[in-house]
Amino acid sequence: MRVLLLLAALLFGLPSFAASRCDVNVPTQTVDLAQVSIAYQSIGRASDPALLLVMGLGGQLIHWPDEVVVALCQQGFRVIRYDNRDVGLSTWRQAPASANLTFEVLRYKLGLPVAAPYTLTDMADDALGLMDALQVRQFHVLGASMGGMIAQHLAAMAPQRVESLTLIMTSSGAEGLPARMRHWCSCCRGAARLIVRWRWNSRRICLRHWAARMCRMIARHCCIRRRCPMTVRSTPKA
Template sequence: MKIRANGIDVEVEDSGPGASGEARPAVLLIMGLGMQLVAWPPALVQALVDAGYRVIRFDNRDIGLSQHFDQLGKPNLLWQGLKLKLGLTPRAPYSLADMALDAVGVLDALHIDKAHVVGVSMGGMIAQRVAIAAPERVLSLTSIMSSSGARGLPQARPEVMRAMLGQPASNALADVADYYVQLFRTIGSPGFPMTDAQMRERILLGIQRSFHPVGTLRQMLAIVADVTRAADLARVQSPTLVLHGKADPLVPYACGEDTARRIRGARLVGVEGMGHDLPPGVVERLLEPLIPHLKTA
């Protein structure tokens, strides 16, 4: 369904109250760079519903069925990256803080006072921003395969960055699917490999719903430009769980360690063999600490 949140149109999926209409604590799931709400594995969503939670997913701005911002133009990532290396702050068409306000706006539109906020990758960064900006709205924070954005943290390997910055041979469905299969093969979990057929099924679910790569570029620039979040994490008051793959080739495990260090009382759980994706097997290992964390908070 489409709702109005923070002044923009946002596509939302809401599991709603239980069958008997009872109020359930809400879990707000925030997806990562260029990914849509359908990228949340159904097994994870269903496990949260079965545990007694109201699960809300949404497409971030500029992706999926939420409002696109093509009027802001295509960013020059090479130039903005050079500015960052020179110690200058890149200019982004919108910020992760804006995207955090979108998330809070989703809660407002659904008349939800407080929620457990769970984000993966860029979504973890947005979730961190929600906990910084609106602590009174956050029952707990969970940051998955994400980072504080602090300078000096280990970076992705060169071959991973080449895959991230590549593009399909054409906009034909087969070429786009081939590109993303190779990308997820590069960043995926070595301990929990998926077949090409499994990957392709997941990928087609997204790109047949919406394909908007320029939105991914603008989101990427919002990540690069968010240079103060690491220091701001000291202000997080919410009970925090940091989940991170020990084999993550895109956002190395040290980034999860750094995030946990910066948030008072945060608990870090590393997952052996997990890369930068959510395949079967990884989902079960994430749920083991996640559901008790939500219940304790």
């Protein structure tokens, strides 16, 4: 009877144990690398196989849906998500170089070399530095959008450490791939007009919220100005 009661307690206690093990409300921590301090969260047991999530342009670690993180953790992974340099809570340990986005776009249109304060390889090296600091030798990688480009560089830099590579809505930049959506810019402009119109009509109830969002957008734009030339210059070709 005691054995049956013990087994029942273990059986009914497993869901609550899994829920506590996969709690996404863990503290955000930082590791200091040569140029930047990287903010990250680690969800799951340290003994579980590690899965590194690499977010795209301007995306923070919190942009990985919690439901997805919990599901991956419950599959037996230690999920590690982090803020890339120039994003979120990750900070520079030294003053970052500036970039003139308009000038660099003009050079790109003319077929001239594009200068960038840092490259995708530098960002992949940040990811490796994070995993080194966490003493994780081998790990799986999941990258979305520009994060997929970083993930490709990461796999090329340390193939013996990357056990699997999953890429979402990204590209290698190889010749012959489908072109970008032709009307993407016009769609963005139309969406922006709709947002501005809605904001103006609702200005009395959301002015504070709108101002706070604009401040964040301006700060993010300053970071993206440094990063856009980098994506052009160092897109993986293989």
